[in-house]
Amino acid sequence: xxxxxxxxxxFVGCLLTMSSTSLATNTERHVNLVALQADxxxxxxxxxxxxxxxxxxxxxxxxxxxxxHVMFSTRTAGLLDRDxxxxxxxxxxxxxxxxxxxxxxxxxxxxxxxxxxxxAFYSIxxxxxxxxxxxxxxxxxxxxxxxxxxxxxxEAFNVWSKLYEDKExxxxxxxxxx
Numbered sequence: 272x273x274x275x276x277x278x279x280x281x282f283v284g285c286l287l288t289m290s291s292t293s294l295a296t297n298t299e300r301h302v303n304l305v306a307l308q309a310d311x312x313x314x315x316x317x318x319x320x321x322x323x324x325x326x327x328x329x330x331x332x333x334x335x336x337x338x339x340h341v342m343f344s345t346r347t348a349g350l351l352d353r354d355x356x357x358x359x360x361x362x363x364x365x366x367x368x369x370x371x372x373x374x375x376x377x378x379x380x381x382x383x384x385x386x387x388x389x390x391a392f393y394s395i396x397x398x399x400x401x402x403x404x405x406x407x408x409x410x411x412x413x414x415x416x417x418x419x420x421x422x423x424x425x426e427a428f429n430v431w432s433k434l435y436e437d438k439e440x441x442x443x444x445x446x447x448x449x
Contacts, residue, residue, distance in 0.1 A: 299349030300393065300424055302382060302448050304358060305331060305431070307339035309441025314338065316438045323422075324431040324445065331431050331445060339443070352384035356397075367406045374404030376442075380416060393421040393448055401440060412440075421448040 305328070309315030318338065324331055332341060343360050350356070361375025380397035396418040403410045414435065422430035434444040 297351060299351060300382075300384070300448055302347045302350060302356065302395065302421075302446060303328065303345070303429075304347075304356075304434070305344045305445045306342040306358075306360075306376075307332075307335050307443050307445075308342045309339050309443075311338070312439075312441040315441040320433060320436060320443060322433045325429065326431075327429050331429075339441075342442075350382045350384075352382070354382045356380040356382060356395075361402055362404065364404055366404070366408050368408075370408055372404035372406075373402045373409045376401045378416070383418075391423055393424070394418050395421060395434065395446060399435065401437070401442065419446065421446065424448045 315338065324334060326334075328344065332344075343358070345358060347356055357377075357379055359375070359377040361373050361377065364372050364374070366372040376399055378397060378399040380395050383394045383396075385392040385394065395416070397416045399414045399416055401412040401414065403412075414437070416435050419432055419434050421432060429447045429449070431445040431447045434446045436443045
């Protein structure tokens with residue numbers, strides 16, 4: 272097992288151990304994730320993006336269509352407390368020295384259901400690796416996704432919360448729960 276795999280295992284173990292022992296409802300929830308990449312990173316650096324955006328997926332994408340393109344949009348299978356969401360989108364290529372180079376990202380996110388008998392509380396946190404493929408191999412930037420509280424679940428009304436924003440690479444993630 273590599274050092275990176277050990278670190279990831281320890282991180283996930285710590286998060287699971289530190290997670291509250293809530294009165295989780297055992298009701299499955301679905302998380303919708305959207306990643307957008309800036310068309311012009313220099314313009315993206317100067318832009319301010321809302322922490323919360325309301326509306327359906329189409330409205331979210333339309334609000335960004337002049338500045339970004341969609342890297343991915345996904346809806347998870349039913350989630351329960353402490354489930355791990357793995358999202359990966361990347362491209363493998365042969366580098367000049369006949370080794371593989373990898374470009375894209377790989378995220379491991381933990382879904383927490385901290386609900387009690389009176390209220391629904393959900394959060395998400397984790398680690399994302401941004402991978403940049405070059406002629407000489409892969410450069411990796413690892414980012415901790417801080418705990419983000421999610422809005423109340425609603426199948427009729429979407430509330431998209433900004434999960435992560437990287438001004439240097441022009442990458443932004445939004446998340447919604449239903």
